[in-house]
Amino acid sequence: MKRNDxxxxxxxxxxxxxxxxxxxxxxGLKVLLVERHDIATGAxxxxxxxxxxxxxxxxxxxxxxxxxIRENMILRRIASHCVxxxxxxxxxxxxDDLNYQAKFVESCLAAGISAEILDPKEALRMEPxxxxxxxxxxKVPDGSVDPFRLCAANMLDAKLHGAQVLLYTxxxxxxxxxxxxxxxxxxxxxTHQSAEYYAAITVNAAGIWGHHVAEMAGVxxxxxxxxxALLIFAHRVNDVVINRCRKPANADILVPGDTVCVIGTxxxxxxxxxxxxxxxxPDEVNLLIEEGAKLAPALxxxxxxxxxxxxxxxxxxxxxxTGRNISRGIVCLDHETRDGVKGFISITGGKLMTYRLxxxxxxxxxxxxxxxxxxxxxxxxxxPGSERKSFKEVAEQIWENxxxxxxxxxxxxxxxxxRIKDTSPLGQSLICECEEVSVGEIDAAIQRLDVSNLVDxxxxxxxxxxxxQGELCGCRAAGLLARAHxxxxxARADLKDFMxxxxxxxxxxxxxxxxxxxxxxQWVYKHVLGV
Amino acid sequence: MTLQEYTASAHNFxxxxxxxxxxxxxxxxxxxxxxxxxxxxxxxxxxxxLKDPYFFNKALKYCLNCKRCEVVCxxxxxxxxxxxxxxxxxxxxxxxxxxxxxxxxxxxxxLARPFAPIVNGMTGxxxxxxxxxxxxxxxxxxxxxxxxxxxxxxxxxxxxxxxAKFERQVAYFHGCYVNYNxxxxxxxxxxxxxxxxxxxxxxxxxxCCGVAMISNGMTREATRHAQHNxxxxxxxxxxGLTVVTTSSTCTFTIRDEYPELLKVxxxxxxxxxxxxxxxxxxxxxxxxxxxxxxxxYHARIAxxxxxxxxxxxxxxxxxxxxxxxxxxxxxxxxxxxxxxxxTYGFKKENYEASQAIGKPLFDQVEAVNPDFxxxxxxxxxxxxxxxxxxxxxxPISILAEALA
Numbered sequence: 001m002k003r004n005d006x007x008x009x010x011x012x013x014x015x016x017x018x019x020x021x022x023x024x025x026x027x028g029l030k031v032l033l034v035e036r037h038d039i040a041t042g043a044x045x046x047x048x049x050x051x052x053x054x055x056x057x058x059x060x061x062x063x064x065x066x067x068x069i070r071e072n073m074i075l076r077r078i079a080s081h082c083v084x085x086x087x088x089x090x091x092x093x094x095x096d097d098l099n100y101q102a103k104f105v106e107s108c109l110a111a112g113i114s115a116e117i118l119d120p121k122e123a124l125r126m127e128p129x130x131x132x133x134x135x136x137x138x139k140v141p142d143g144s145v146d147p148f149r150l151c152a153a154n155m156l157d158a159k160l161h162g163a164q165v166l167l168y169t170x171x172x173x174x175x176x177x178x179x180x181x182x183x184x185x186x187x188x189x190x191t192h193q194s195a196e197y198y199a200a201i202t203v204n205a206a207g208i209w210g211h212h213v214a215e216m217a218g219v220x221x222x223x224x225x226x227x228x229a230l231l232i233f234a235h236r237v238n239d240v241v242i243n244r245c246r247k248p249a250n251a252d253i254l255v256p257g258d259t260v261c262v263i264g265t266x267x268x269x270x271x272x273x274x275x276x277x278x279x280x281x282p283d284e285v286n287l288l289i290e291e292g293a294k295l296a297p298a299l300x301x302x303x304x305x306x307x308x309x310x311x312x313x314x315x316x317x318x319x320x321x322t323g324r325n326i327s328r329g330i331v332c333l334d335h336e337t338r339d340g341v342k343g344f345i346s347i348t349g350g351k352l353m354t355y356r357l358x359x360x361x362x363x364x365x366x367x368x369x370x371x372x373x374x375x376x377x378x379x380x381x382x383x384p385g386s387e388r389k390s391f392k393e394v395a396e397q398i399w400e401n402x403x404x405x406x407x408x409x410x411x412x413x414x415x416x417x418x419r420i421k422d423t424s425p426l427g428q429s430l431i432c433e434c435e436e437v438s439v440g441e442i443d444a445a446i447q448r449l450d451v452s453n454l455v456d457x458x459x460x461x462x463x464x465x466x467x468x469q470g471e472l473c474g475c476r477a478a479g480l481l482a483r484a485h486x487x488x489x490x491a492r493a494d495l496k497d498f499m500x501x502x503x504x505x506x507x508x509x510x511x512x513x514x515x516x517x518x519x520x521x522q523w524v525y526k527h528v529l530g531v
Numbered sequence: 532m533t534l535q536e537y538t539a540s541a542h543n544f545x546x547x548x549x550x551x552x553x554x555x556x557x558x559x560x561x562x563x564x565x566x567x568x569x570x571x572x573x574x575x576x577x578x579x580x581l582k583d584p585y586f587f588n589k590a591l592k593y594c595l596n597c598k599r600c601e602v603v604c605x606x607x608x609x610x611x612x613x614x615x616x617x618x619x620x621x622x623x624x625x626x627x628x629x630x631x632x633x634x635x636x637x638x639x640x641x642l643a644r645p646f647a648p649i650v651n652g653m654t655g656x657x658x659x660x661x662x663x664x665x666x667x668x669x670x671x672x673x674x675x676x677x678x679x680x681x682x683x684x685x686x687x688x689x690x691x692x693x694x695a696k697f698e699r700q701v702a703y704f705h706g707c708y709v710n711y712n713x714x715x716x717x718x719x720x721x722x723x724x725x726x727x728x729x730x731x732x733x734x735x736x737x738x739c740c741g742v743a744m745i746s747n748g749m750t751r752e753a754t755r756h757a758q759h760n761x762x763x764x765x766x767x768x769x770x771g772l773t774v775v776t777t778s779s780t781c782t783f784t785i786r787d788e789y790p791e792l793l794k795v796x797x798x799x800x801x802x803x804x805x806x807x808x809x810x811x812x813x814x815x816x817x818x819x820x821x822x823x824x825x826x827x828y829h830a831r832i833a834x835x836x837x838x839x840x841x842x843x844x845x846x847x848x849x850x851x852x853x854x855x856x857x858x859x860x861x862x863x864x865x866x867x868x869x870x871x872x873x874t875y876g877f878k879k880e881n882y883e884a885s886q887a888i889g890k891p892l893f894d895q896v897e898a899v900n901p902d903f904x905x906x907x908x909x910x911x912x913x914x915x916x917x918x919x920x921x922x923x924x925x926p927i928s929i930l931a932e933a934l935a
Binding site: 234303404425433513 | 544550551571577582
């Protein structure tokens with residue numbers, strides 16, 4: 001094999017691509033993953049971070065519901081450091097039909113999801129922030145999952161199994177020989193260099209952008225971009241996921257994730273041109289607050305950190321050219337049998353929850369084509385960091401009397417926290433004060449997790465994700481990056497991009513404390529730091 | 532309520548803008564690297580604790596609860612309250628015997644007073660100090676305040692009839708220190724108020740305000756005291772009485788810590804409780820009364836504002852009263868915590884930090900070289916007397932000795 005020859009090329013560095021790269025690499029394939037931006041920049045990093053129990057789909061889609069609960073239980077085992085086992089409530093409010101509850105519970109049980117009807121008072125005790133007017137509640141095994149961490153851990157494990165990962169590398173063209181995809185031509189946005197890579201199979205795992213990737217390969221996939229907007233609140237209002245027990249609708253899920261909670265989502269069809277720059281509108285913000293406050297009234301008076309939106313990669317069923325019959329299920333397309341294009345498959349649709357199953361399906365197909373006979377092990381082998389169940393155990397094992405920052409590090413990295421050896425006062429000093437991220441943790445991320453700029457760093461460490469939204473940590477982290485890359489100018493430009501990206505999310509919710517903080521931050525950056 | 536109507540969050544800790552001025556002003560941060568500072572310990576830590584109580588950091592015990600962070604916060608964040616509330620909510624460690632002893636000012640006072648000469652002799656001995664240091668970790672440099680053989684309550688009861696003759700009346704929350712250790716301050720207050728034409732009466736059975744219990748993790752006991760005191764104060768308020776005090780910390784605790792930390796509703800009595808210097812200043816300022824001072828009184832006085840008095844914003848009243856006395860050369864010392872913070876400085880593990888915090892203040896006192904120091908707080912008094920060698924007098928006592 002030549003240097004640029006691989007068994008399989010995976011296009012897309014979201015959770016599906018990362019999971020597929022891990023699975024392929026674990027089955028002994030030589031893997032290349034290319035991503036035109038950073039990991040988790042699309043829908044992977046722009047959702048609730050909900051570890052679905054599947055209950056939400058139980059009434060309408062038993063198959064998805066069953067996939068969810070199985071993957072839910074698997075992720076608790078293999079990705080414990082990314083998962084928060086919070087449980088979830090499906091509440092019925094006075095305006096909802098309580099009769100739906102019986103059907104809901106029945107459907108959950110049929111799909112294999114435990115669903116326990118609670119007395120409203122008991123639900124209030126379990127989750128004090130829930131709307132006290134509730135007339136019914138069902139407890140299900142929902143949870144929350146950190147999609148950035150999950151994606152980074154999959155990517156890391158793929159690399160530990162020999163995969164090569166090229167970020168900021170965009171596919172510009174497919175190299176084809178007749179009806180056979182032989183490889184890709186790429187352009188690297190950082191080095192501005194083009195290259196060619198060859199593989200027996202290329203996997204399109206590019207989410208909504210997979211529509212264009214497939215087009216480039218000469219096959220049509222009817223995808224429908226559906227924007228979903230969400231709001232992040234500045235602290236955890238709830239410790240239990242709160243859903244509405246009714247037919248799925250807008251803004252009816254409130255998920256506690258790490259130090260914040262997230263309300264969402266909306267669903268609006270948008271043109272493909274907008275996928276690269278989705279914005280949250282004032283109407284969406286209003287709807288999210290209004291509906292969110294019905295789940296947990298405290299949201300009406302809780303500080304909002306930012307708004308964001310992602311684009312779901314919905315796929316219309318093949319037999320329905322009108323696109324009306326849209327499935328949210330997993331779509332794994334063998335373009336050889338479907339379109340007569342060999343060496344090319346697409347894995348799309350699905351959800352964050354079912355990424356592992358999607359990866360398994362895609363990898364199974366790749367292996368069949370390559371005549372590789374090795375079973376999938378991703379459901380049993382833990383991701384790096386998740387070798388131990390409890391982050392508290394991890395923290396107590398590494399450090400005697402761990403500090404708050406060390407506890408937070410163990411929470412983020414799981415067993416990977418043991419790699420942060422810098423115990424000097426400098427290494428322990430904080431870069432991000434809101435989320436308690438130390439210099440040592442940042443340095444470790446820069447060395448190990450393919451960080452080329454501050455936004456990348458944020459996705460891997462939570463730097464800038466706290467209340468101050470980069471006010472204190474941005475410039476400090478830029479300093480560390482400048483040291484690592486040996487270039488101050490680059491770090492300066494990078495800092496500007498980072499803050500602009502932070503402000504983008506604050507703009508739609510620019511009032512009250514968030515506005516005060518943004519003004520203060522602007523003052524710090526413009527007048528104190530002279531940026 | 533309209534959605535997001537109040538643009539400021541209903542959750543006080545979310546109003547923190549991370550300006551970090553609280554940490555810059557915290558007296559503990561420069562002297563104790565183990566303390567994460569008020570911003571980290573307060574609003575920042577709160578988000579993590581809400582995620583999981585596991586994130587509670589025991590180092591929060593290093594907070595003096597001096598409230599300087601709250602005085603400087605431009606966003607009105609109750610930083611120290613957040614820290615103390617977190618200690619109450621999450622700290623599962625039980626108070627040590629030493630902490631119970633230090634916090635139980637009422638109990639210890641009742642126990643020790645009948646044997647005052649013996650107890651005072653004992654606690655002053657080097658050998659006793661060494662034993663306390665070794666067994667209970669009460670620092671050997673500290674001297675316990677002396678107990679008075681005769682309590683203030685008894686004294687005032689004996690003078691109740693003559694006090695009742697005054698047309699205008701106030702009730703007096705004297706606190707443990709005046710009752711058990713230093714009745715003279717109470718007597719001085721009676722003298723000054725009588726000179727204003729005001730009679731003084733006791734409350735119907737006050738208890739220790741509980742500040743030391745709060746800071747030593749004895750929340751349940753403190754809450755019981757708070758409920759008792761509020762009901763006793765309410766009786767005085769119902770009679771139309773203003774309740775005056777001489778201890779700035781007792782005053783602050785009853786007014787602000789009861790509702791904020793102990794969740795004891797004091798709305799009915801809060802405004803009726805005032806520091807005596809404020810009461811007197813306002814009486815003089817309004818022209819309702821006058822005081823005549825000795826003509827031969829001369830003193831160079833350096834005034835130290837206790838932290839809790841700064842939080843109340845009432846230091847000005849004590850200062851202005853002292854300035855009214857002819858023959859007083861008044862020097863206002865720089866705003867600086869003395870470092871004792873009630874029982875904090877008595878603990879062996881805090882001794883060095885305590886002295887380091889107060890050092891700039893001690894140095895300034897020496898540079899100023901006053902005849903004596905004036906201060907409204909009894910624990911500041913112990914600290915300043917021990918650390919500078921200068922006598923510390925309460926402004927009320929100074930007024931009393933300057934009266935004609």
